[in-house]
Amino acid sequence: MKGDPIITVRGLRKAFPTNGGELVAIDGLSFEVREGWITAIVGPNGCGKTTLLRILAGLEEPTGGSVEIDGNPIRGPGADRGMVFQEFALFPWRTVLGNVKFGLEVKGVPKDEAEAAAMRFIELVGLKGFEGRYPRELSSGMKQKVAFARALVNDPRVVLMDEPFASLDAQTRNLMQEELLRIWEATGKTILFVTHSVDEAIFLSDEVIVLTQRPARVKKIFNIDLPRPRDRTSLRFNELRRLVLKELSEELRAANGAAY
């Protein structure tokens, strides 16, 4: 049910071995991702955000603590988690349709059915008419939409996004945020996304989780109770922006030895 925890992270620890020691990326991190919500994670550069998403995606193993989805320990990648990560670039030799239907093909869904489903999601993200194009023929924003459609077509429980709009110019970025909200409203999907931008986090999400500098744990969680569509110039928006920025800048200062 909407608002119930889907992903539960408890006392998570992740250490990477280094020559003669270890680098602790995450330590004592606990939070929940709730069904139907958009949850944003913000934190200083290098604090462990991508590591966290990779653990939730099943690409890295925790060193300690637990990560569960629907009450089951996460042991590897699964179709219940859709990923929109920079590193999972589109297949350049496949068309838009070929990229979006890929996951269904792997699952053995019959060709006609896979194509019909892929086309529904291509249309949903606003790329109807572009299904025969190759990634090199698309803008960055369009490629992100293909990646989003490719994640959604498998009907995941949660979509995990790692700084999905980081490489876009400011205008495209704002448009993509609106698109993300439109698609979220149409599908009711649960979304967990990492962003550098406090503005983006407050504009999009129901909950903003601020992480500490490395090793990452929860610094503060903000409930974003603003009605949608949100007005970035409203008093309450700016009040929230100030509160979140304060928490984040304390960590940035700590991470940089009070350099700014």
Ligand SMILES: Nc1ncnc2c1ncn2[C@@H]1O[C@H](COP(=O)(O)OP(=O)(O)O)[C@@H](O)[C@H]1O
């Ligand atoms: N595979 C790895 N081996 C060793 N160190 C790693 C590895 N992956 C990430 N790290 C380190 O863990 C820390 C957190 O990295 P990351 O999760 O990418 O941060 P963020 O996404 O918040 O910028 C960094 O110090 C990074 O260098």
Ligand SMILES: [Mg+2]
């Ligand atoms: Mg990262």
